[in-house]
Amino acid sequence: MTATLPRRSFQSSELSRQPAPVFAAAENAPVEVTRRDGEALVLMTRAEADARDSLLQFAAQLIAASLDDEGSLADRLADRFDWMLALSPTDREKCAADLVRAARGSFATGQAHLAAAELASWRSTAAAVAAGLGGEELTWFDIPPQVERP
Known part of the structure; x- marks a missing residue:
């Protein structure tokens, strides 16, 4: 079974008609929104x-x-x-x-x-x-201590 990668490019008309899939894709990774009348835009999360x-x-x-x-x-x-x-x-x-x-x-x-x-x-x-943390000497146990079963 092959994993499908999220779609990374949408047409601006898709964004106008059905924005939910475009926004969902942009939640995962930046997506390109292509336009016929201008330069492509990128939509991403803040x-x-x-x-x-x-x-x-x-x-x-x-x-x-x-x-x-x-x-x-x-x-x-x-x-x-x-x-x-x-x-x-x-x-x-x-x-x-x-x-x-x-x-x-x-x-x-x-x-x-x-x-x-x-x-x-x-x-x-x-x-x-x-803050002074991490400077104290650590004590390592050679044999793990035995504890009772809960």
């Missing part, structure tokens, strides 16, 4: 548009940091993303590498959520570190 805007803003910061020649990429990104300063130097380097990798994935696939998720994850990690 969340999709916001994600794309955020990706462009992130790309602008990444490009600006890559063009600078002072310090490492991690240092240059920390100048643009202040929350990175809460991370250790080693974690800043890993964060920078992860952000670049996620951005490349987002740009290559058109999936803005890849970079957004990585950025949010590292920002949350930095906030947790700044």
